[in-house]
Amino acid sequence: MPSALILIADGTEEMEFTITYDTLVRGGVRVVSAFVPDLSQQASATGGNTVIARCSRGMGIVPDTHFDLSHCGPDQYDLLVIPGGAKGAETMAKHPSVQELVRRYIERNKLVGMICAGSLAAKSAKLHRQPLTSHPSVKSQLENDFDYLEDPVVVSDNLITSRGPGEGSICLRGKDAADIGQNGRYRISLCADPCRAALWRRAQG
Template sequence: MSPSSSALILIADGTEEMEFTITYDTLVRAGISTTSAFVSERDAHASESLPFAKGSRGINIMPDSYLDHNCGPDKYDLLVIPGGAKGADTISKSHAVQQLVREYYEKKLVAMI
């Protein structure tokens, strides 16, 4: 990836904290502009303030934004999906994420931990 590359990393309640934070940190240290997006179990409204994502070990992490239509492969070069059973379940059931994975798979890079 080039120095001007960008990455989107998804997070939900139940995401494994280490998989999220170590990946986020590594990308930032590599000079990759990194944004985290919260995937909610329910539809979130733009007017709502960002929640903390409660990780699988109870650590609260503040995402940069909600997952929305601006998170596509036209804006980011890489889509990262960390694990953690509950978080992975929420993320995998999201129709928006399913569509996003297809778009990134066709045009860019997808990483799943």
């Protein structure tokens, strides 16, 4: 069964997180969410060891686990998702371990999805110049380092970016299907229907 890691932080956009999570689970993907702390301050709320991510519209979400680079790498998951929401995206983009995580997934030929302002992580991770998109509010921070496009979804090798929740949710409408891994690994359909991700048969070697 393919697996996906979705990052979440205080200020993450609720729709981009929850719809993506739901879509992948419905498609047969094992999904884990990991809380990325703002290094400049403490988590918004805790109950014992439980962290509550306070999202951009005030929704509280309890992540599955805390973000730990040693347990979140491409050996553990096939897909990394970085949702938007201005504050949450900034927290993730500035976190050195998230930057390293993005580079590791790309280097290992694993899929990375960035939604809305989540595309800022492509810059902070110092990915090579390539096509991408983002929410218009962060275009000015990306267009000098990437081949910026206004398309709803942009696919560049293993990096898939979208402009916002209407286009994103790992619905990723710009690509009918994206491989997760190679040589016998599963494939997941990242298709036009934002409410569904279909699990395909194992890719033939």
